[in-house]
Amino acid sequence: MPPRINIPPVTRILLIVLLVQSLLSAAIRYRQWTANSQIVIPYLNLVPQLSLVYPWTFLTTTLVESNIFTLSIACFTLYHGGRYLERAWSGREFAKFLLVNSLVPNLLCFGTFIFFFALTRSETWTLTPIAGTIPLQISFLVAFSQLVPAHTVTLFRGLISLRVPRFPLLYIGLVTLLCLTPMLTSASFLLAVYGFVVSWTYLRFYKAVFPDLDTSQTSNLRGDASETFAFAEFFPGPVRPFVAGISEQVFNVLVAMRICVPFSAADVSAARGDHHGHHSFSHRGAAPGSARAEAERRRALALKALDQRLHAATANAAARAASNAPPPAVVPPIPSATGPTVQNQPQAGSQQTMKAPSSTGEMLGETHYNPDGDSR
Template sequence: MAPRLNIPPITRIALIVLVFQSTLCAGIRYQQSSAEAVLVPYLALVPQLSLIFPWTFLVTTLVENNVFTLAIAVLTLFYGGRYLERAWTSAEFARFLLIVSLIPNLITFGTLVALFAITGDVNWTLTSINGSIPLQISFLVAFSQLLPAHTVTLFRGVVSLRVPRFPLIHILAITILSLTRLLSVASFLLVTTAFLTSWTYLRFYKSSLPDLESSQPSSLRGDPSESFAFAEFFPDPVKPTISAFARQVYDLLVALRICTPFSAADISASRGESMMQRGGGGARAEAERRRAVALKALDQRLSAATGGPSPKPSGPPPSAQPSVQVQAQPNAPPEMLGETSYVPEREDGKQGP
């Protein structure tokens, strides 16, 4: 008997909508094929044509133009969506999808209209804004938060990269492709705005998962941990410059009351000071605490979904004796990241947003 896929509900719905809309859009383009590109403004967002179809600002993210990009989108949702929905909750994952789809589409729409107003070139407003690029980069940012100290080994060890390096690589790849005819300028706008949107939401606004091993309040929002600072996405030589610039932007946003500054209690909780007192140790303790919380919540939800008993912890807390083996959960698919390993970083006391 074939194994059951057991896809969470929001991920399942997103996959169905993605395949249905992409297939429908391809069929319409095939029937109306001509020398010029065929636009479908009631499915894909086109600035000049889609204002009378307001739902396109959301659903256009789940419309792909060809089989290759559709396959990438399906894999992104199937592996990334399953992992994140189980690690968070269906409601939180749905909220995340809504935010990282709608806001980048709105910003890209406004940018193309502004370019038309400046240049007078109507082609800006006839550029189709569609595709799962915002979801791809946003999922990479979310994995950078959940697995900040892990590395991915590719090509039999030839390439080894920490998870927070992948968002920047993805942005560079989309930028290069946008300079060719393979992708439009809308793709570049989508990937950059989605990167900033997803990081801002996870950094300052997302409700934090309560620490099951401590009295951390469940009302805590955002993630003030040093491992998720904006500069951590960039190579070491440019980190000081990026950190200084990010600090200036952060101070400006706080002054405008767009962002709420983190309290001392929030920063203390993110650093896992209680574990440091037990010998956890800085960035390593922080990374282990975050991983243990996510995996424990994931185990409980999987047990509840399958009707089995909830796993009971035995021995010392996971943060006291970190073990790489806990990553090999059969129902939590880290394999989508390739071969991973845990590499704790030195504690350098970096600060910043």
């Protein structure tokens, strides 16, 4: 019987919609293909000049791939990344993450193309399809950078070692190179950049997380104030101070516009309170003086101790059951109904010894109890 593939529900729906829409798009292109025309599907893909009457395309266009190469990469990425993130966050939070990183980058790319059309009056901008899973793929890389910021990936047998926060920028560079080929359009570069910024902003300031059960924190916990998830951490060391200065100015503008809310001192102190080298999450809205890192450490120790006790209890129960197992039953011989024969009856003058039953389990006469069941 083949092994069953366990795919969480949201990830399963994501893959099914991606395959159905991509195959539908390929079938339509095949039927309408001509050598001298560019085929657009305004009711499935987002085309700025044609899709305003099809508002659902702002969402559906994210799950449409135009060639087998990008479709294979999308299926691989969504399968592995979706399974990991959905199990780490829950299906509801993962669905909200997908919704934000599908809709917002498409809207920003749509606005950018309209802006370029207003500047150049070239319809090339408004007839370029905005489609593909690129914003979801880079958002998964940003999410992994938050969950495992210190993890190092080794490639080519140790020739290249990169920390996870380096992958979003490498992905943007790869997309930029592919945009110079017919494989990707100019919209792919904008989708990658907007997907990176939108996913980091959502995880940094808005994503809801579960409260600590060991503290008095409220359930309205959002964002991640840890220094390992700062925007400058995605960039190489030489340019990191420059990026940090720019991002600080942009953040101040967003705070002045009341788009973002600054982290409190308790949030920052909790983010720095991890003394064991693990990544700890600090969230806006936490109760003053709470130490989430310490609560995470205590919970991990408690789970480890509970696991050890369960293993010890299971081993003791197995040993006890083995030692208390009843010995194999020995059926004594059934005496003859006619009694002993004349030759076997004791004589009056004989000195035959009668052995009393002892604690070792011996019977009268020469009958012995052997627990191994060996006959003598």
